[in-house]
Amino acid sequence: MKQIKLQPLNQEVEVSTDSTLLSVLLEQEMNVLQACGGQGRCATCHIYVQSGKEALSPKSEQEILTLSFITTSQENSRLACQARVLQDGLVIEVPQGMYIGSIGELKSLIGKRAQQNLIHPLTGDVLVEEGKLILRSALEKMAEIDSTFTTDLSQILLPPEKSKVLHK
Structure with missing residues (x-):
């Protein structure tokens, strides 16, 4: 099990190694649209990694492409459906709304x-x-x-x- 922190909730959760961030958010009963069904094509699960980006799987080509279309995308942007938790020490920020x-x-x-x-x-x-x-x-x-x-x-x-x- 790995520990990650969800902001702005200031909540620490335990997750199984190789879980997607989307599954973590859904387990925490956060309202994530996931319009494309977790295929990395819609950006409705866009989050920001505040620290510990090395604790996640690398970005796939699909994720890089989808993030390139999002005007609010930053260096620390990830799609929760594509990012898998590999290590402890991750802090993510979920947009308010x-x-x-x-x-x-x-x-x-x-x-x-x-x-x-x-x-x-x-x-x-x-x-x-x-x-x-x-x-x-x-x-x-x-x-x-x-x-x-x-x-x-x-x-x-x-x-x-x-x-x-x-x-x-």
């Missing part, structure tokens, strides 16, 4: 109060603050972010002539 994986998911919450900040997974933008009523304007904000992100992404990944065809 819940990532929203799709407009459909956000739409199902309209009319309710946000139990915690609702966060866009790729930009880290707060769509709805904790305690606020979830309104249709949050859908518009998410759609605007998604549209801007898709446009930016297509300009990075596609040759200029094909990018123009997509945005006519």
Whole structure:
């Protein structure tokens, strides 16, 4: 068993060697969306390693690719579904709030109060603050972010002539 610390909860937990950080977060009953089912493709389990990054498995190519699209990604960013605990001494920071994986998911919450900040997974933008009523304007904000992100992404990944065809 390995010891890790979860921030900002200031909670120490024991985990089995080779467990993913996602399994640890779920065991602690933290609300992690895991929209892609733990495949490292959606960024809804993005966390930060405060110390002990050597206690984790190396980043996979998929994780590196997904993290490259996240605007809030930092050197110490990891996807909890991809990072496996190998040693003691790890301290991770879980962002305050819940990532929203799709407009459909956000739409199902309209009319309710946000139990915690609702966060866009790729930009880290707060769509709805904790305690606020979830309104249709949050859908518009998410759609605007998604549209801007898709446009930016297509300009990075596609040759200029094909990018123009997509945005006519």
